[in-house]
Amino acid sequence: MTRKMTGAKMIVQALIDQGVDTIFGYPGGAVLPIYDEVFQQNSIKHVLVRHEQGAVHAAEGYARSTGKPGVVLVTSGPGATNAVTGLTDALLDSIPLVVLTGQVPTFMIGSDAFQEADTVGITRPCTKHNWLVKDTDKLAGVLHEAFHVATSGRPGPVLVDIPKDVQFATGQYEPKKPSVSHYQPPVKGDMAAITELVEAIESAKRPVFYTGGGVINSGPAASQLLRELVEATGFPITSTLMGLGCYPASGDKWLGMLGMHGLYEANMAMHDCDLMINVGARFDDRITGVVDMFSPKSKKAHIDIDPSSINKIIRVDIPIVGDVGHVLEDMLKIWKSRGRKTNSEAVAKWWKKINEWRSIDCLKFEQKGKIIKPQYALSRLEALTKKYDRYICTEVGQHQMWAAQYLNFEDPNRWMTSGGLGTMGYGFPASIGVQMAHPDALVINVAGEASWLMNMQEMGTAMQYGLPVKQFILNNERLGMVRQWQELLHGERYSQSWSESLPDFVKLAEAFGAKGILCSDPDDLDDAIMEMLTYNGPVIFDCLVEKHENCFPMIPSGKAHNDMMLAGVDTQGVIDAKGSVLV
Amino acid sequence: MSPLKIKKGSTSHSAYNLRPNFSDVIERHTLAVLVENEPGVLARVIGLFSGRGYNIDSLTVAEVDHTGHLSRITIVTSGTPQVIEQIKAQLGRIVPVHEVHDLTVEGPSVERELAMFKVSGTGDKRVEALRLADIFRANVVDSTLETFVFEITGAPEKIDAFAELMRPLGLKDVARTGVAALPRGD
Numbered sequence: 068m069t070r071k072m073t074g075a076k077m078i079v080q081a082l083i084d085q086g087v088d089t090i091f092g093y094p095g096g097a098v099l100p101i102y103d104e105v106f107q108q109n110s111i112k113h114v115l116v117r118h119e120q121g122a123v124h125a126a127e128g129y130a131r132s133t134g135k136p137g138v139v140l141v142t143s144g145p146g147a148t149n150a151v152t153g154l155t156d157a158l159l160d161s162i163p164l165v166v167l168t169g170q171v172p173t174f175m176i177g178s179d180a181f182q183e184a185d186t187v188g189i190t191r192p193c194t195k196h197n198w199l200v201k202d203t204d205k206l207a208g209v210l211h212e213a214f215h216v217a218t219s220g221r222p223g224p225v226l227v228d229i230p231k232d233v234q235f236a237t238g239q240y241e242p243k244k245p246s247v248s249h250y251q252p253p254v255k256g257d258m259a260a261i262t263e264l265v266e267a268i269e270s271a272k273r274p275v276f277y278t279g280g281g282v283i284n285s286g287p288a289a290s291q292l293l294r295e296l297v298e299a300t301g302f303p304i305t306s307t308l309m310g311l312g313c314y315p316a317s318g319d320k321w322l323g324m325l326g327m328h329g330l331y332e333a334n335m336a337m338h339d340c341d342l343m344i345n346v347g348a349r350f351d352d353r354i355t356g357v358v359d360m361f362s363p364k365s366k367k368a369h370i371d372i373d374p375s376s377i378n379k380i381i382r383v384d385i386p387i388v389g390d391v392g393h394v395l396e397d398m399l400k401i402w403k404s405r406g407r408k409t410n411s412e413a414v415a416k417w418w419k420k421i422n423e424w425r426s427i428d429c430l431k432f433e434q435k436g437k438i439i440k441p442q443y444a445l446s447r448l449e450a451l452t453k454k455y456d457r458y459i460c461t462e463v464g465q466h467q468m469w470a471a472q473y474l475n476f477e478d479p480n481r482w483m484t485s486g487g488l489g490t491m492g493y494g495f496p497a498s499i500g501v502q503m504a505h506p507d508a509l510v511i512n513v514a515g516e517a518s519w520l521m522n523m524q525e526m527g528t529a530m531q532y533g534l535p536v537k538q539f540i541l542n543n544e545r546l547g548m549v550r551q552w553q554e555l556l557h558g559e560r561y562s563q564s565w566s567e568s569l570p571d572f573v574k575l576a577e578a579f580g581a582k583g584i585l586c587s588d589p590d591d592l593d594d595a596i597m598e599m600l601t602y603n604g605p606v607i608f609d610c611l612v613e614k615h616e617n618c619f620p621m622i623p624s625g626k627a628h629n630d631m632m633l634a635g636v637d638t639q640g641v642i643d644a645k646g647s648v649l650v
Numbered sequence: 651m652s653p654l655k656i657k658k659g660s661t662s663h664s665a666y667n668l669r670p671n672f673s674d675v676i677e678r679h680t681l682a683v684l685v686e687n688e689p690g691v692l693a694r695v696i697g698l699f700s701g702r703g704y705n706i707d708s709l710t711v712a713e714v715d716h717t718g719h720l721s722r723i724t725i726v727t728s729g730t731p732q733v734i735e736q737i738k739a740q741l742g743r744i745v746p747v748h749e750v751h752d753l754t755v756e757g758p759s760v761e762r763e764l765a766m767f768k769v770s771g772t773g774d775k776r777v778e779a780l781r782l783a784d785i786f787r788a789n790v791v792d793s794t795l796e797t798f799v800f801e802i803t804g805a806p807e808k809i810d811a812f813a814e815l816m817r818p819l820g821l822k823d824v825a826r827t828g829v830a831a832l833p834r835g836d
């Protein structure tokens with residue numbers, strides 16, 4: 068049934084039809100008609116953020132923790148430009164978002180009108196797709212298509228720019244129906260290629276599963292199938308930063324995260340394997356290091372829904388374009404029907420080798436003295452929150468890597484981090500989005516003090532909506548990750564990498580009406596963490612940690628996987644001139 | 651789709667050859683990209699090339715199917731085989747792109763370009779220009795006592811050759827459309 072209504076009403080109606088329950092936004096002149104409709108309904112909760120960047124990251128947190136698209140509503144001009152960092156972040160991490168922006172009325176476009184920006188032009192390279200809607204009759208159709216595009220194939224952010232006169236005008240509302248657009252990325256993998264991979268699995272002597280964010284994108288069922296496959300084959304499994312939780316960290320096949328700050332055993336296994344099975348990961352440069360030296364002896368299979376991910380960086384032998392869940396299902400079927408074979412003798416030998424690597428215990432550290440080591444703080448956080456079904460967000464820096472190393476993830480959608488863009492200021496608003504989606508869950512943002520300050524205005528949002536998000540700040544009074552690189556690459560000349568003039572975080576919390584906790588003594592840490600966990604409301608936890616701790620293991624720029632720096636090494640002169648141009 | 655003679659669904663087999671043998675040799679490929687004729691679609695395609703550092707040697711675009719709202723973009727690009735594969739895959743993931751065809755690998759195709767040359771001269775040079783134009787089957791579409799405007803169609807190499815010959819004869823200005831291309835046969 069089509070109905071006549073205003074564009075503004077259509078927007079709210081389309082969101083309701085799409086099952087949206089929460090939107091994150093900030094009003095302004097060019098979206099007032101939409102806000103008027105938001106005012107007059109009760110189906111959708113609107114979260115008023117304190118900065119549009121916060122709205123987009125909150126929507127990302129909502130999306131990553133639910134599997135549903137996040138929705139954002141902002142005004143034209145500065146509202147839209149403030150959203151650009153979040154859009155780029157979501158594009159690089161394949162997060163489905165629908166961002167609605169107001170625009171000046173159609174008859175004023177191009178006249179440098181008040182708060183006019185070429186929003187579709189600016190956001191074209193940082194969205195999966197975007198639309199400027201100039202006709203109210205087309206608005207509902209575009210909105211439904213926007214949800215379809217954001218969530219189909221490789222997910223990503225889309226943006227719909229809506230001039231104010233289109234919001235006021237009346238048009239026909241098109242209800243949601245199955246998409247008839249030509250954009251229908253295939254999800255089924257090629258059976259011949261899947262069979263080829265099964266054959267490779269049957270004979271592999273040193274296999275490894277290299278999994279990534281694509282497993283999370285594919286949904287919990289894909290994680291389930293992956294677990295079944297790993298258990299049945301007995302093959303070791305590692306994951307990228309983006310895939311943490313797709314296989315449980317408590318599982319005995321788990322090697323931990325791989326890559327630049329990944330575990331020794333994971334990187335060594337990647338380097339020495341004879342069969343690499345990439346499941347929804349994209350051979351990012353944090354993983355491959357120098358491409359020429361990347362896993363030189365292996366046959367490589369790659370399951371990815373986006374054909375452009377395949378052979379982009381690493382040439383693979385068995386490419387499979389399709390959705391992880393669909394491909395794994397077919398793969399398991401074929402493997403089972405052929406008698407569930409593996410070269411178990413060789414794989415057992417491979418495990419022996421892996422266990423030797425494991426015995427190095429690359430994450431070991433010693434907490435001695437009166438200064439809290441960041442690794443210790445996270446180990447205690449892990450121990451004291453293990454029993455919760457908890458959601459962890461992070462900012463960007465050393466703390467992010469330590470969180471990935473020392474916190475264990477048992478399930479998908481529990482880990483929200485900015486991987487591809489590495490956006491400082493992501494974690495706090497993301498934690499707000501997660502808490503909106505999971506009001507009763509424990510939501511912790513592991514932060515560095517510098518990153519956290521980038522979007523600290525969102526304390527207001529957390530307070531307004533009573534969101535008990537825990538901001539666990541590992542405060543080293545340094546831009547720690549930058550400082551570490553300066554130590555490694557620039558002769559310990561710490562140019563501008565100090566966090567000077569920091570606020571008193573406890574007073575800052577109190578100024579917002581939240582709770583602040585300061586902890587500087589390792590002996591007090593457990594009690595302080597418990598105090599944070601039991602407090603029913605937002606907490607800023609200022610954990611003063613060792614200032615010049617380095618994050619290891621590390622594959623230095625320009626080196627291969629089997630050339631890792633472990634804790635306690637000399638940090639001077641490790642990276643050569645060629646390596647130092649890399650980021 | 652009839653005016654285009656492109657079989658639907660052929661894209662996944664032809665354009666994305668997922669098991670190429672990569673070499674370092676720079677190749678020149680002609681790509682035919684069928685796109686939804688919507689605002690901004692050309693900017694998306696061009697932005698992809700500039701944003702990812704690919705080359706555009708030539709680009710033409712026009713609506714080819716009014717009722718179906720489809721435009722055809724013909725791009726001549728160059729790069730290593732790996733880069734060419736990436737370009738095709740990247741083009742394929744642009745939402746309003748319907749089909750990507752690599753005419754260079756999908757069998758024989760014909761390429762044509764239209765160009766106009768303004769040549770100015772008197773006496774022998776003028777006579778020679780006219781004589782060469784005749785050999786190249788270029789038409790005179792405008793003339794004054796001192797200038798000719800020639801119109802020529804053909805493969806890009808033919809137009810290059812004609813330009814070289816016209817240069818010493820008083821070549822003043824060139825306008826080229828870029829390449830349009832279609833596969834031969836069915």
Ligand SMILES: Cc1cc2nc3c(=O)[nH]c(=O)nc-3n(C[C@H](O)[C@H](O)[C@H](O)COP(=O)(O)OP(=O)(O)OC[C@H]3O[C@@H](n4cnc5c(N)ncnc54)[C@H](O)[C@@H]3O)c2cc1C
Nearest residue numbers: 279280281284307308309326327328349372391486487489
């Ligand atoms: C300071 C810092 C340090 C970092 N260090 C590391 C590190 O040491 N180790 C590490 O791993 N990362 C690290 N990262 C993160 C890194 O930059 C990348 O973001 C990350 O490695 C990419 O993860 P991914 O390969 O799983 O790809 P994602 O970005 O998650 O991409 C997912 C892939 O799966 C595909 N896909 C999506 N949906 C599906 C589906 N349904 N079916 C099939 N395929 C699908 C996509 O097309 C894409 O190719 C670091 C980041 C920062 C900021």
Ligand SMILES: Cc1ncc(C[n+]2csc(CCOP(=O)(O)OP(=O)(O)O)c2C)c(N)n1
Nearest residue numbers: 464465466489491515516517518546547548
């Ligand atoms: C928006 C943004 N600006 C700059 C950077 C570069 N950068 C990466 S990590 C880092 C330091 C982060 O410091 P902090 O948040 O205190 O975390 P730490 O590394 O000390 O744990 C910087 C500046 C970035 N990732 N994002």
